[in-house]
Amino acid sequence: GSHTCFHIFTGPMNHATEAQQFPFCCHPSISRYTFPVQHIPLTWVESEAICRAYASYWERKTLTETEETILRDLEVRIDQIIRERDGKAFLKISGQSAKDVALFRSNKYMQKAFAQKLFYVHPTDHNKQLIAFLEAVNIAMCITSGSQAMEYITRSHRIIKEIHKFVRSQLNDHFQVSQSVSANCNEDKEDNGNFGDLQIVLRDFVSLRVDQEFRCFVKDKCLVAVSQYESGAYFEQLQGSEAEETKFVIKEFFNNVAPLIYENNFIMDVVIIDGSVNIVEMHSWSEDNSACLFDWKLDKNELQVPNGKATQFRFRTSALDEPLDAIPSRKWKEFIKEYYNRRKFMGLRIRPIILQYTAILGLPLAAVALWFLRVHCKHFLW
Structure with missing residues (x-):
């Protein structure tokens, strides 16, 4: 029959399988079909500090010294786990990832990954440009440090929405009252212990096709x-x-x-x-x-x-x-145009250099250089 399964974490850190993140019960042996994960249960105070940091970034509100200390401690704990996982992890809070942060036009990880993927794609092949975009998003979701993790967590609309939703559910379930959590999660909480199964989940990062x-x-x-x-x-x-x-x-x-x-x-x-x-x-x-x-x-x-x-x-x-209509942001479509315009400009500057070295070093070396550029960069130079 149908089961509902809740996981209450009491220790400071738990090793578990991805099966514990599913919204219903599964047999433990399902772990052989999942990726290993590690959990950091969140306390009321930590959740509140995350929400306050979100408000600090988006609404220019000021964090207290206590909140900054809480967030730094969380960053250190995440960083330690990432180092233990070969320096790479996929992050989410309960059921939500910070995919929206990866899609921000200002995300330097996404910019770098997308440019690298576009390098081998012809300017007129829009389907492969879309695929390059999707692959870049996957790469941008790779968390390599505690500071990057906290940047993603505290700027993600998806994650903050998940925290708000979870806190409301906890209030309704445990206090039997209809209460709502303010946009900044700044209500005082007397219980600083872990609550329910709201947790940071760090999963082994695997580059998926x-x-x-x-x-x-x-x-x-x-x-x-x-x-x-x-x-x-x-x-x-x-x-x-x-x-x-x-x-x-x-x-x-x-x-x-x-x-x-x-x-x-x-x-x-x-x-x-x-x-x-x-x-x-x-x-x-x-x-x-x-x-x-x-x-x-x-x-x-x-x-x-x-x-x-x-x-x-x-x-x-x-x-x-x-x-390219499948790309959710107009700004990333503009990024594609800007990228190819830059490469075209670079191509116009590279060709005179090739001609200069042809005169100095002779035709054979120049021919090799032209062949290499034509094979690997032909849509930029020709």
């Missing part, structure tokens, strides 16, 4: 539908025989893992790495979640009614007419 991420829809314990996760992009790797192999791998995986999940209706995000399927996240069944290439209303029969039908798979079979 965006063409190998999928969203699975499970209804009445049946795998009713599967969609590529990044629904705006066209992936050559999800066509023909490769698509059929992917379908087979996902169905076999679900048959193995379904008995370990004590829930009938849920949504599961998975990724295929070297032929093996790993669970990234699981969500309670809700239309608040994206249906990816499906539509909650138009595809109601495919998503809601198992009836022993074959699993419906949807992979995009051609690129969008305007692939």
